[in-house]
Amino acid sequence: MIKATIDDVAELAGVSIKTVSRVFNKESNVRASTREKVEAAIAELNYRPNLSARSLAGNKSFVLALIYGHPGAHYVLDIQEGVLEVCRPQGYELVVHPGVYQDKELTKEVTELILEKRIDGVMLTPPISDHAAVINSLKKHNIPLVRVAPTENKSLSPYVETNDQESSYDMTCQLIALGHQRIGFIAGHPDHRAIGLRFEGYKAALIENQIPIDKTLIEQGDNSFESGEKAARVLLALEQKPTAIFAANDDMAAGVMMVAHQMGLKIPQQISVSGFDDTPVAHQLWPGLTTIRQPIRQMAKKATELLLKQIKGKDVQLPASILSSTIIVRESTGKANVKK
Amino acid sequence: MIKATIDDVAELAGVSIKTVSRVFNKESNVRASTREKVEAAIAELNYRPNLSARSLAGNKSFVLALIYGHPGAHYVLDIQEGVLEVCRPQGYELVVHPGVYQDKELTKEVTELILEKRIDGVMLTPPISDHAAVINSLKKHNIPLVRVAPTENKSLSPYVETNDQESSYDMTCQLIALGHQRIGFIAGHPDHRAIGLRFEGYKAALIENQIPIDKTLIEQGDNSFESGEKAARVLLALEQKPTAIFAANDDMAAGVMMVAHQMGLKIPQQISVSGFDDTPVAHQLWPGLTTIRQPIRQMAKKATELLLKQIKGKDVQLPASILSSTIIVRESTGKANVKK
DNA sequence: ATGAAAGCGCTAACAT
DNA sequence: ATGTTAGCGCTTTCAT
Secondary structure: OOOOOHHHHHHHHOOOHHHHHHHHOOOOOOOHHHHHHHHHHHHHHOOOOOHHHHHHHHOOOOEEEEEEOOOOHHHHHHHHHHHHHHHHHHOOEEEEEEOOOOOOOHHHHHHHHHHHOOOOEEEEOOOHHHOHHHHHHHHHOOOOEEEEOOOOOHHHOOEEEEOHHHHHHHHHHHHHHOOOOOEEEEEOOOOOHHHHHHHHHHHHHHHHOOOOOOHHHEEEOOOOHHHHHHHHHHHOOOOOOOOEEEEOOHHHHHHHHHHHHHOOOOOOOOOEEEOOOOOOHHHHOOOOOEEEEOOHHHHHHHHHHHHHHHHOOOOOOOOOOEEOOEEEOOOOOOOOOOOO | OOOOOHHHHHHHHOOOHHHHHHHHOOOOOOOHHHHHHHHHHHHHHOOOOOHHHHHHHHOOOOEEEEEEOOOOHHHHHHHHHHHHHHHHHHOOEEEEEEOOOOOOOHHHHHHHHHHHOOOOEEEEOOOHHHOHHHHHHHHHOOOOEEEEOOOOOHHHOOEEEEOHHHHHHHHHHHHHHOOOOOEEEEEOOOOOHHHHHHHHHHHHHHHHOOOOOOHHHEEEOOOOHHHHHHHHHHHOOOOOOOOEEEEOOHHHHHHHHHHHHHOOOOOOOOOEEEOOOOOOHHHHOOOOOEEEEOOHHHHHHHHHHHHHHHHOOOOOOOOOOEEOOEEEOOOOOOOOOOOO
16 A cells, blocks of 8 residues: 555666655755656655654654643644644644643653654643743753743744734723723733733723723633632622623633623623633623634644744744734623713 | 663663563563663663654554544543543554544545554544544554444444433433423434434433424534524424423533523523533533533543554454443523423 | 665564 | 564765
8 A cells, every 4th residue: 555665666766765765855956857757656656755764764753742731622722723734734743742831740741752752843832832941941952942922031932922912902992982991800820921911901901091900900810710700709799890891811701791690780781791712602602702812723823834944944033923813892792881 | 861772771781672672662581680670771871762763663653643523622622631641651642633524535634644654543533433434444454443432333443432322311301300391402413423312312211201202392403503593593483482402512502592591581490401511611601501521531541542452452342331421410401381 | 966875773583 | 581683764974
């Protein structure tokens, strides 16, 4: 079936195996006519080079690793599929490694993985994109690295990011335009730095619109639904309730909606709610959640390109391009119901 | 760093490389004292065998492939992590391949993947577990195969499954016990056979309880939220409305809840709703969705064990063990509100 | 522009 | 119980 080796191809094409190798690796110094002969032989035999042999001889594995923290299943799967879409056609495979940011063993785990499997390049996703020890170890071993949405030490590796801060700013401005003045904010998990930027966007919008920042309106969450519920219970029990709550992710926003429903508050008439991420939950909730959609798959594709470029020894310039998120307006936000 | 080769270890331990190989591969015929010497040398040099060399010489890749259809991001990620948990400690890596059941190219894609990457074993998840062409191709190439929740041709490969049908039966009985007589059912995508069994469970429960099966209460969905909405609009517009709706998955159940909310129907007072899968959505909806949780991760772990057993040439007996699902009761189901 | 020869680091088959 | 000798199918180096 696929038993053909480089020798078979060489024989059929009437050249040496080195020439076949050159054709396959798109090296120069092959006459066009020779190249065609070889390509015909490859096609006829349905030849595929043996990866193990290539790796052994060339000291490369043709394998990339994706180390992911857990910002949600859809995020991870989207990243994963984006990477595959780009790396497979270029002959690279992907190995995935679920990592836990707080795990003391994480750095060791990752280091062993890349050393044992001779990984050619690594991609890190939030929150691990900002994990200093992992990054250092990778740099030390000189492994090509690319990060998705890092917030710190951006000069350490190529990366891709999205305009989270700007989107949050826009979302907040939109709420203000709807007449909201008391806008609650539920911040994300502190380990997850990229989500921290969302808070910055919120603050910037308030300042820009000369609305004082009221600390009682700001709660700390941890990205989970439950933390959203907890924060909402605090915010909605305030004497001066917010008329809108902006949660740093959809899961927490879903928690807010749950509490609002339980308290008999009408959304959006009595309380507007908005989230961030546009997870599937966002449009399955009632009412539909106004949120922000990141171009996750495109980020993954772009990042993979940057990684492969590095692996192939090409220069990658910093900073990488920034991809834009989009506000998705659904039914959970509406005009402020301000008592006059 | 990890530059030590088998020769270095052999030299340090004062034995031949073959003996080192034997120790590493846990072969017999090594004296205990020799084994210890070798192990000490391995530890001292932090030796890790080169995977490529092992693959090339042994004609094995130490790589498994997971071909997944798309039954939902959490399902996929759960499976993936379950597989990794078992295969990594045994020295196997995992390569993932998102496949589309309807894609005409799927069989070719999978075949090329296993041939080019010299995959040692393959796991199929629903709905691809029942994809005859893919299975045949794999069998033809003699690749060890394990399937998650197949419904057909079960003798073709080892597999793991859960008691979907029984769970659906139990869920339906539970609704009946709450006084429901008119129970709507929204069936899943016909390509996804495992979900079809859920319908069988529903029917069995009705028959058992001598409730006539009313075809107007049965709608065909496709596993999507939108199809759940569509089906709910039909069911809830019936002259003789159901008092409960059981959807074959959570996404469709979420669609039902959305429509009920829009129609101003109180859940569960006017309409009970239940789903299947216990996706994160289930407890983020308001009210919380009564549903069924499958032991996805355990299934994946069990399946991986079966796959590795096959790869190592051990006999695997059919049928494989059946793991049990659990009914999770939340607030979306309640007593039937039957007008007397 | 092309080829010959020497490994890459391991396993397998066969000694001993 | 342990060692020796050939490869596995490529890439690399160095000729030509």
